[in-house]
Amino acid sequence: MCTVCGCGAGEVKIEGGAHEHTHVHEDGTVHTHSHGHEHEHAHSHDAAGLTGAHAHPHTHADGTTHVHEHVHQGEHDHDHGHEHSHDHHHHEHAVGGDLDYGTGPARAHVPGMSQARMVQIEQDILSKNNTYAAANRVWFDERGIFALNLVSSPGSGKTTLLCKTIELLKNKVAINVVEGDQQTANDAERIRATGVPALQINTGKGCHLDGHMVGHAMQRLQPKDGSLFLIENVGNLVCPAAFDLGEHHKVAILSVTEGEDKPLKYPDMFAAADVMLLNKVDLLPYLSFDADLAEANARRVNPHLAIFRVSATSGDGLSAWLDWIEAGLEAQRARHGESIDALKARIAELERQLAAR
Numbered sequence: 001m002c003t004v005c006g007c008g009a010g011e012v013k014i015e016g017g018a019h020e021h022t023h024v025h026e027d028g029t030v031h032t033h034s035h036g037h038e039h040e041h042a043h044s045h046d047a048a049g050l051t052g053a054h055a056h057p058h059t060h061a062d063g064t065t066h067v068h069e070h071v072h073q074g075e076h077d078h079d080h081g082h083e084h085s086h087d088h089h090h091h092e093h094a095v096g097g098d099l100d101y102g103t104g105p106a107r108a109h110v111p112g113m114s115q116a117r118m119v120q121i122e123q124d125i126l127s128k129n130n131t132y133a134a135a136n137r138v139w140f141d142e143r144g145i146f147a148l149n150l151v152s153s154p155g156s157g158k159t160t161l162l163c164k165t166i167e168l169l170k171n172k173v174a175i176n177v178v179e180g181d182q183q184t185a186n187d188a189e190r191i192r193a194t195g196v197p198a199l200q201i202n203t204g205k206g207c208h209l210d211g212h213m214v215g216h217a218m219q220r221l222q223p224k225d226g227s228l229f230l231i232e233n234v235g236n237l238v239c240p241a242a243f244d245l246g247e248h249h250k251v252a253i254l255s256v257t258e259g260e261d262k263p264l265k266y267p268d269m270f271a272a273a274d275v276m277l278l279n280k281v282d283l284l285p286y287l288s289f290d291a292d293l294a295e296a297n298a299r300r301v302n303p304h305l306a307i308f309r310v311s312a313t314s315g316d317g318l319s320a321w322l323d324w325i326e327a328g329l330e331a332q333r334a335r336h337g338e339s340i341d342a343l344k345a346r347i348a349e350l351e352r353q354l355a356a357r
Contacts, residue, residue, distance in 0.1 A: 013202045014216055015185065129243055132211030136246025139218060140229065144336030146329045147229040149245050151269060152253035153262075154235035157279045157312060159187045161253065162232055164312040166194045168322055173329060174227035178217045180209040180234045187232065197221055208239040211246055226333050228325065237266040248328065249274040254298070256280050256289040263298040270301045277321065278307060282314040 177198040179188040188200035252273035263270040310317035
């Protein structure tokens with residue numbers, strides 16, 4: 001939904017005084033202006049407005065509202081001194097089935113906006129975000145940094161699990177953390193207590209981090225080459241699924257205190273993830289949660305999902321999770337080394353050609 005409505009515009013605050021102001025124009029383009037940073041972004045935009053637009057909403061007995069827009073351009077040569085009479089009628093709808101607003105090309109609903117318009121706006125927003133995300137990924141790859149985007153609903157134990165992961169890895173690898181929340185720096189303070197650098201991003205009314213925010217965080221934190229970069233996204237299983245941050249993998253966290261059908265209810269997130277951590281497994285003896293069913297549901301959405309059952313409290317499953325991270329780090333460093341070797345070989349070849357002239 002936020003790919004269409006532009007939620008959180010002008011609400012973002014990055015620790016250290018940086019503010020971002022996002023403007024969504026009527027043509028669907030999105031521009032984000034940052035203030036208080038050491039670098040500037042230049043934007044040019046041309047917003048075309050509609051003249052004389054007005055809407056007539058009709059509310060039906062079942063609570064649904066339909067808005068019909070009328071747009072008038074130019075001069076009107078008729079007399080407005082008479083009254084307009086509109087025969088608004090209400091339709092009685094029998095309760096005979098569920099309402100599904102996730103159908104249609106946009107797979108969402110905004111009152112008074114067509115599906116085609118919603119798709120256009122979403123494409124504009126995500127295209128701009130993907131440009132930032134691609135730049136972030138290149139920046140990580142050039143430095144051999146392994147980046148993970150941790151996503152979940154609120155209360156899944158994401159921050160506790162992240163702290164435990166850091167405690168077990170911090171003596172092996174340099175780690176930097178970006179924390180995303182609507183308000184407070186509570187989670188960033190918890191991360192800093194482990195001894196690693198963390199930067200808080202408050203999104204205000206926004207429900208997810210985006211590539212532009214993470215790009216600023218990277219510049220602030222300046223992670224070391226070959227390090228681990230962890231992003232804890234805003235607690236939300238919907239909007240973060242659509243926004244690439246430049247990470248190498250999305251890691252979805254599902255706790256056993258939630259429902260086994262959560263992957264089916266929020267399929268976009270589990271489809272976008274490469275890894276699922278089934279967290280708080282130490283509580284399984286006290287719950288009716290079916291862990292096998294939860295995994296089966298997740299694999300119905302994403303057959304290629306790697307799944308680890310873990311507990312930050314008991315330590316169950318953490319060794320397999322840490323092994324997966326370390327393997328990712330080694331692979332990223334190897335790719336970085338190959339890039340450097342290829343560059344050196346190219347330079348040597350150019351020097352040989354110059355010497356032969």
